[in-house]
Amino acid sequence: MRRLIITALAALAVESEAATYTLNRVSHYNAVRSQTDRNPRMSACGPTRKGQIALSRDLLRQVGCGAHVRITINGKSRVYVVNDTMHRRYRRTADILVNRVGTARKLGVSRGTLTVLRKGRPYRG
Secondary structure, eight states: OOHHHHHHHHHHHHTTTTTEEEEEEEHHHHHHTTOOOOOOOOTTEEOTTEEEEEEEEEHHHHBBBTEEEEEETTEEEEEEEEEEEETTOOSSEEEEEOHHHHHOOOOOOOEEEEEEEEEOOOOOO
């Protein structure tokens, strides 16, 4: 019992130290040629996969490739894996991968917060 309490307290301490960033823009994209480069199956950090997110370069340098992050929009949150980057003109921005163009349009653009749950490997792009 004592070990369980200590483990829970340690987890709370780690969670409270997690870096949190305000996102000026959270949008949605599809892995299609018109929205990516010539090869939509490859992301900046590896193969494109379900549940990935692209970050602006300023944030990607902070959290790294493969980081696990929680994105909160309008009180709803979900965990994603950082696997891609965005054009250099964006700052404090996240782009969430979705399956359909209609879904991306329906979800639109909003503001949110990003909480780093686990840092990834350094991005050198």
